[in-house]
Structure formats: C-alpha cells, structure tokens
Amino acid sequence: MTPFWALVRKELAVLFGSPLAYVVLTLVALVSSLIFFDHLRIYNQILFVFASTTMGGFETDTIPDYVNLRDQVFFPVMENLGFVLILLVPMITMRIFAEERSRGTDELLVTTLLTPSQIVLAKFAVTFAFVALMMAASFVYPALAIREGGLGLEHLLAVFLGLLFHAFGLAALGLACSAFSRTQLVAAVGALALGFVLWDFSWASGFLSEGVIRFLEGIALHPHYRFFAEGVVILSHLAYFVGLVIVCFALARFSYDLRRVAG
C-alpha cells in the first residue's frame, strides 16, 4: 500500500465512519424525490386542465406540445437539483480539510511520506467519489421514471454527466474553502456563499456593461450547467467545470505552502 492509497483508505473510513455521510445521502435522495414528485404533481394538474372535457379531452389535439414530461418535469427537476446541491455539497466538503486543521491531525499527515499534493489529491478523489454516489442516489429514480416517458438513454447520460460535473465543481469550491479554514462552519458558509454568488449573474444584467456581464456569465455555474440539463453535451462547458476543479485543486494545494510560511 503506497502512502497515497493509505490516505485514500483512511479518508473513506473517516467519511463513512461519520453519520454525516449517511445523513447527506438520505437528504439528497429525499430532496430530489420531493422535487421530482412535486413537479410530477404540477404536470398532472396541467395535463388534467388541458385534458378536461371542456377543452376536448385526451383524444383531441388541445394538449400543446410543450406540455410533456421532459419540459414540465425533467428540466425543472434538474435545474432545481443543481441549485439544491449548492446547499448540500458543503455539508460534505466543509470537514475534509478544516477538521484536520482543528484537530491538529494535519501536522501528523505532513510528517509522513505524503506530499501536500498527494494529500490534496486523495481528499479530492474521495470527495468526488462520494459526490458521484450522492448524484447516483438522487438521479436514478427520476431518470428511470422519466425514461418511461420517452427520454433516450443518451439524453439521460448527458444530463447525469452535467449533474456530476456541476456537483464536482461545487465540491471543488467547498474543498478549497475548507483548505483555507480552521473551522467547519466557516468552510461551509464560504462554500455556500461562493456557490450562490457563482450560480447565476443574470440579475446583474440591468446595471452592468455587456462586457462585464459576458465575463460574469463565463464564470457562472448555471449558464454552463443548463445545457446539460437540456441533454446537450458541449465540450467548452465540460472544460469549464474541469477548469474550476483544477483552479480549486491548485488553491487547496497552495494553502499548504501558505501555512508553512504564514503559520
């Protein structure tokens, strides 16, 4: 077992040894199901209104094309889930580095053969694995249900890919915040604030110049995520999330150097 794999195993043991992991997994599955069923309920009500006898019933063409499972349920569920993840992902990432610092175990880690890059990489890898599990728990049921409504497997895979990369981006932001914090609360609040701020800048379009808005949209999460929610995979949007992860990784790695200098 190399030092890196020893740390990966330790991180997994600590993560799954804590009830927080199970609480978050349950919360994600519960919240995504609630969002899904709420949209399904609204969709059924809309369908009922259009299909009521006064408007022609199911046998007529009175139900417009846009009233379908994909547009009325799946897209909004994925949009909402993307937003909800801003709240849920920091619950997992907040402790990853901050807890090591507050307990003083980071001092133990850096006196082993592990390099700071290996420490950061192992923590990112384990967190991403957990986030992938979290996404599977949240995605599988709505996806299977919607598939019956006519969405192809490729479309579902594209959506899942987007959801996964969006969650990885949020996890990377949370991990970077945790790496610079001594307390979990500060790490969580920092990640929440960053997630909310970066989600969407369209509210600023009324009072900022076009160039600034274009730049802000370039760094915002939602403009990149929404294409995946529609089932479209565009390389530049994937590159955005990969870039976000790389920047956050570099920041977390830098926190180790900073600590050696600043104390």
Add this chain to the structure above:
Amino acid sequence: MTNEQAAAGPGRAANGGVAVEARELTRRFGSHTALDAISLRVESGEAFGLLGANGAGKTTFMRLVTGYLLPSSGTVAVGGFAPATHAAEVHARLGFVAETSRLYPDLRVAGFLRFAGGARGLTKGALAAAVESAIERFHLGGVASRLIGHLSKGFQQRVSLAQAFLHDPALVIVDEPTSGLDPIQQEEVRGILAGLRGTRTLILCTHDLTEARDLTRRVAVLHRGKLAAMGPTPEVLGGEDPLSLFRGREASA
C-alpha cells in the same frame, strides 16, 4: 548512510553524528518573533530536552524541525537534510508525537496504525508486522479494535506514541507527551519513554522539570524565543531555582 548508521540497523541512528542541527534559526509570525536565532545540535542517539514556559517557542522549534513551518531565516537540518527541501528524506527518519493526542476519533486503533504505517511507506507484511509489534510494545492489545474516540486520554497518548515508532525512525520528537494526563497516565507514558532512551535520538519538548530530569541527558531552555540555557540536564536544572530559567535568567551553562 555511513557504515556506523548501517550497523545500527534500519532506521536507527548510530551513536555519533548529528541528528538535528539548527543554525541561527529564526521564525517570525508577523511582528512577533517566536524563535530568535537559535543555534543548537542534537547528537545521534541522544535524549535531548527542550524546555520552556508556554509560548517560549518550543512547539515552533519542533514544527521547524518537522518541516510543518518554514524558517524566516537561519537553517535547520535533520540527518543533514533540510526539511524545507528534502521532506521525504527527513520524514523517513522522523517520528512525531504531537502536543495533545491528535488522532482520528472515528478510526479504530488497529486501522489507524495501519494507516499511519502505510502513510510512512510500509507495505503488506512489513506493515502488518509493524502494527502488531506496536500494539504489543505499547500495550494496546486490549483496545486494538476500539474506536480511538472511545479511549481514555492515556490510551490515546499510547496510540499517538505507537504511530510514531511504526517505521522505526532514527529520530523521535515528542511534544508535551503528558500534557492533560492524570498522574497515573503521566507515569505510564514516562515509563514508555524511559524504555525508549538509548534506542534512538529522542527530542522531548516539555515544561515539566521532573520529566526532563528523568528522561533527558541534555537540555536547552527557551525563553521568549531565545536560548536561555543549554547543557547537561543535571547542570542546567541542578541549581536552587531552575524555574528562574523559565522566567528569563541569562544562560549559565
């Protein structure tokens, strides 16, 4: 590695040679100087005490030796290697026991020791043997499968000591090993440390004079980041009022 070191066995320093050398070692935190131009040598195989009141700079010195912090100026070397530039070489020779039991309460004792050994490069058979030996040596057999968070402070400190010896390091740094323990637990930990004397270089960081007298042969006393005294333990701590060194009496030894 010299022939002497090789003859002493893997990971162990032969008597003779320098285990740790600091030259004009200085560390500042903003405008506060935590360590001010400290120069000292710890010989291989020596039991060396670093004494001082709280805030004297002991932990900062330890952290500079382990590479956790970088010096503001001056140099420090472990076995001839600078921790800042040769971390792997330094950490392969180093076992570190931190001030309080800095462990993972959600891990079980044996699992934690397997992690600590793995993180120090031990693999498969060697790792299993090292963990088994540490459990036996530090009397952890009865608690090996228990969660660390459920152990008493005394047992947690034993776990902390055990992890530092897994890879048979030539140098062990122990920072305030009995801090926060009850008298019986203190006695147990001191007994363990006494048994380790002479087997490798030991740097004991403490503000407990009895501990320093019992466990070290040479001490350095720090006061507000400066070296107040250094010499053989009986000489430095043998005066009528050794505590005056903690208050800043000029070096006499």
